[in-house]
Amino acid sequence: MSARRVPLWRVTILALAAIFFLGPLAASVDFSLQQENGRYGFQNYVDIVSNRDLRDALFKSLEIAAITAIVVVVLMLPTVVLVRLRLPRLTLLLESATVLPIVVPPIVLAAGLAQLQGSAPLWLVKLWFDHPLTGLTPIYVVLALPFTYRAIDTGLAAIDLRTLVEASRSLGASWLQTLTRVVLPNVETAVLGAIFLTIALCLGEVVISTIMLYVTLPVKLIQVGQTSPGISVALSVVGLLFVFLLLFALSFAAGRRRGSTSVRVI
């Protein structure tokens, strides 16, 4: 290869991608800095903090995201470990079950839930749908299953799970201790990757929450955008950068360990 020259086909697509993807971001920053009085300033960003409804929606979404991330890991890590060690016959079943959420579009899941909300017994409706936390978290866990399963499975494939677990068990550790103190630290980056994507998914999901009439962050974002687009654009910029930094930081955490950082979607 000629001395460190970057070939034309690479430069072309990288430049195109930079314009295509960074252009709208720059335009959004510009747009969000234009105030209602016609001058440039940070009013829209100040309004994000001072808008009570928006803040409530943000905290609600963060709460849902945190709980969803915990539930999905607590549900999947033991299951995948168990299937790998004891029940390899069920691998195919697990794989199929975790592909299902990709096959069912969110809007269809929402339609089913809306129907359930209208026809299920009252006690169930009260228990399940009265609060966004109970209404959305279980469903978001389902949406996060595909990539969580694949991330954890890939992580476990890279370590000598059987030896680790047997060593831990024979030294007298309980199953719970083995999972939390031995297995989890060894698949830390895989789990972290799944957690961050789950958070991104929960903060971004809008279709189901719209249909179910829960006012989460993206739902509020659309509502606010109809009267004051500046605030919504400002918050969009903040959101995009926040999630980007989250994943970017993860790529460094993962870089220190062995194993791929890329996410398997399917």
Added chain:
Amino acid sequence: MLPFTVYVLLFLGLPLYVVVHGSLTTDSNQLTWHNFSQSFTQPQYGTAFEHSLILSAWTALVGAIFGTWLAAAVVAGKPGGLLRRTVSSASGVLAYFAGVPLAFAFIATLGRAPGGVVTGWLQDVGIDLYAHGFNISSMFGVGLAYVYFQIPMMVILITPALEGLRPQWREAAESLGASRLGYLRHVAIPVMTPAFVGALLILFGNAFSAYATALALVGQTIPLVPAEINAAISGNVLVSSDRIALTLGVEMIAIVLIIMVGYGLVARRARRWLG
């Protein structure tokens, strides 16, 4: 295993059962095909499926081509380099999070002047996009926004396959006298084709199921299947609209299922070379 099974049955199986059951029954719980025949005879639903399929097809194709090109440019760089980290993180953001923020970034960029920044610039130099028929709420505008998550999704999907192309294959081809183009034509492209087609199918399904961006940009009035379902649930159409929503849902699932079966077949071939 038990908690997982119960969980999936309860929170995925139950809503799914409700959808399928509802599409096959009348309000008095009698088995019927009426909902399906109604969904086939009402022209608005046919139009919605047509639009959804066309939108999914072209955004998948554009996303797949540029996504592969971009991924190839990134994979050719240093493995732990800044470019790689940046592109892979940005892809994650756009593919998983960006629906609504993407819509707003789009409004800020190409919205009707004086709002949209780029629309405004172009108007200053004498090009009026909206006078030429462009509109971010149109089918083309929404599709353009979809490309913003289709390309990153393609990068995520195709990068592992590109990483699986072994340098030895290129060296072998070159030492046997193959040109750059010859290597591409006879080695790289044939090996990559199943992975590419598989990813293309996933992108198609991705766009077909997606609604967030269209919801934020347009709402219920765009003729796409998810929007029709939304309108039907919200009761903005005339007759037995709940059932129509569920029926359209079953039809959507059927289409995605066909795509996924196709993917399964292609993926098996893709693994032959790129394990």
